[in-house]
Amino acid sequence: MEESLRNLPDAPGVYQYYDNQGRLLYVGKAKSLKKRIKSYFRFTPSLSPAPNLSPRIYQMIAQTKRLETFVTPTESDALLLENSLIKQLKPKYNILLRDDKTYPYIYIDRSRPFPRFELTRKVVKGKRVKYFGPFPHGARAILDSLYELVPLVQKKGCLKGKKACLFHQIGRCEAPCEGKITPEAYDRLVEEALGYIHNKRKIVRALEERMSFYAEQLRFEEAAAIRDRIEAIRKIEEFSSADLARLEDLDIFALRFEGEEGVLVRLFMREGKIVASSHTRLRNAEDADIGEIYRRAILEFYTEExxxxxxxxxxxxxxxxxxxxxxxxxxxVGRKVDITTPQRGARKRLTELGLQNAAELLRQRSKQSEAGVEEKVRDLLGLEELPRRVEVFDNSHLAGEAPVGAMVVYDEGKWDKQAYRHYNLTSRDEYHQMQEMLEQRITSFDKSPPPDLWVVDGGETLRRLAAGLLERAGVNLPVAGIAKEKIDAKAHRAKGAARDILHTDGGEIRLLPGDERLHWFQRLRDEAHRFAIAFHKKQRLKKEKKISLLEAKGIGPAKVKRLLDYFGSFEAIREADFETLCRILNPKDARSVMDHLHNKETAQEKVI
Structure with a gap:
């Protein structure tokens, strides 16, 4: 260590601290590696942590036995490298930002004669593309409402045809495909839709009228769908009372701590109104580096795409x-962006609003009981932090056919279904299927950081596999396995008394069937199993339908692909009429598909 400290470069870069077992403790960046790293240490009378460090950082330096440095050409490169390494490797003493999702935007390309509103999470090329957002909540609800309230072109494929479809017949589209509306008249419809985007209370009022109409017509399912959409849109308006006289577009980041808990709040102001918000909870945040959290949050939010x-x-x-x-x-982003901390005036009040909301989120958190099952699981496994975010893995196949993998995510007592992932696998046996799936997940740590705990559906062999893959990747992440007890070579599945065994780094753990900690693991495993089975069935059905379509006379893989590209699903192909099929295939092939599908359905009905 002393030799490394004496030969530090006076250049920008990234440094890493390791303990005596080679585990990564901390990743940091510096304008000058020499000055920054030496500030952590005292050299006389012997090498030790500097006395002015916070207790948490003092403990980290006391554990540090080795350091590595990476010199970068510029400080900007150091910022990027630091952020990437923290996300991928999950160092013990860095704060891990969980909410690094890219939020959806609504956009429209006004260069088209009959443009549509779409959702995107990436930059769309075009000089007349207009974005609205971001929307941490309710983007899909707003988009669906626009198409329900304004007779715009409803689907991407509508303009490809030359004949008005069902949407025109029910009054949801003005049929530009048949020339029944001019681009100028259609543009007025776009302006009407823009009015709804800018005034979401107007959307809510219109939807409430539509919901009441459906309820009076006893169309309760449609009324319930509108009700759910209204609730989603109202969530966006939570901070709408904070308006500015100036029509400014601002993004506000506010950070507040209370003990080991922290919250980062983001507020999005458009045209002088707060239109959306989001937040990220920070764990083990005592004595955290405020600058590190702000810069990483901003870097992760504003990407090139x-x-x-x-x-x-x-x-x-x-x-x-x-x-x-x-x-x-x-x-x-391709234009000048200022990042400032306002000291007075209306902008200062906006940052104070962010801090007030962070304080409220912390207050709500403190009212929740911390001594729940998560704390008991932490003690059971000997974890350093609560397993608040857990990723659970399972795979599914039928005699090696259609192998798939599934990952479900449990986050602070709820299922984070937006983070669920499916994996199409190629391996035949369960061991290599799990390996294939976990390797794919590890490669995505730079985009979606590791959780607090991995749980695999399987015994010690699969647990060791997962732990070994993580160790080779240099990631600090505990792993547990859950497997059914074998009795006479068969899994014990007695109802109400499942004898599942936990496999951990510390050895095998057997809990009583009524233990809430075992129930916690079983809920995780069962959800992953359900998700994997559902995807497996879907993939098998898709394969069977594709094979069935290929049995139609004259229909090969290329024509099946053209049909799927146009219709999007086998169900849509089956429901299409002859004229619609003729838009993609010649009349002979279209008739062959129609005859094959209808004859097959008739044969199945007779069998039933």
Whole structure:
């Protein structure tokens, strides 16, 4: 260590601290590696942690036995490398930001004669593309409402045809495919839809009228769908009372701590109104580096592929790297972006609003009981932190056919279904299927960081497999396995008394059937199993339908692909009429598909 400290470069870069077992403790960046790293240590009378460090950082330096440095050409490169390494490797003393999702935007390309509103999470090329958002909540609800309230072109494929479809017959489209509306008249419909986007209370009022109509007509399912959409849109309006006289577009980041808990709040102001918000909870955040959290949150939110719709970025606290970070973000989004901490006026009130909401989120969190099953699981497994976010893996196949994998995510007592993932696998046996799936997940840590715990559906062999893959990747992440007890070579499945065994780094654990900790693991395993089985059935059905379609005379793989590209699913192909099929195939092939599908259905009905 002393030799490494004496030969540090006076250059920008990234440094890593390791303990005596080679585990990564911390990743940091510096304008000068020499000055930053030496500030952590005292050299006389012997090498030791500097006395002015916080208790948490003092403990980290006391555990540090080895350091590595990476020199970068610029400080911007150091910022990027630091952020990437923290996300992928999950160092013990860095704060891990969970909510690094890219939020959806609604966009429209006005260069088209009959444009449609669409959702995107990436930049769409085009000089007349207009974005609205981001929307952490309710983007799909707004989009569906636009198409329900305004007779726009309803589907992407509508304009490919030359004949009005069902949407025109029920009054949901003006049939530009048949020339029944001019581009100028259609543009007025677009402006009407834009009015709904800018005034979401207007959407809610219109939807409430539609919901009442459906209820009076006893169309309760449709009324319930509208009700759910209204609730989703109202969530967006939670902060709408905070308006500015100036029509500014601002993104506000505010950070607040209370003990080991922290919250980062994001507010999105468009045209002088707060239109959306999101937040990220921070764990083990005591003595955290505020600048590190702000810069990583901003770097993860504004990527090269993310539409940038704000005029400036405000933070509730100043930090050292603001100017460098502003230059980096400006380069990413292609225009000048300021990152400032306002000291007075209306913008200062906005950052204070962010801090107030962070304080409220922390207050709500403190009212919840912390001594729940998660704490008991932490003690059972000897974990360093609560397993609040857990990823659970299972695979499914039928005699090696259609092998698939599934990952479900449990986050603070709820299923995070947006984070669920399916995996199409190629391996025949369960061991290599699990290996294939876990390797794919590890490669995605740079986009979606590791959780607090992995759980695999399987015994010690699969648990060791997962732990070995993580160790080779340099990731600090505990793994547990859950497997059914074998009695006479068969899994014991007695109803109400399942004898599942937990496999951990510390050995095998057998809990009583009524133990809530065992029930916790069983719920995780059962959800992963359900999700894997459902996807497996879907893939098998898809394969069987494709084979069935290929049995039609004159229909090969290329024609099946053209049909799927146009219709999107086998169900839509089956429901299509002859004229619609003729848009993709010649009349002879269209008739062959129609005869084959209908004859097959008739034969199945006779068998039944």
């Amino acid at each position: 993310t539409p940038f719709t704000a005029g400036a970025i405000l933070t509730a606290h100043p930090f050292e790297e603001q100017e460098e970070l502003a230059r980096l973000v400006s380069g990413r």
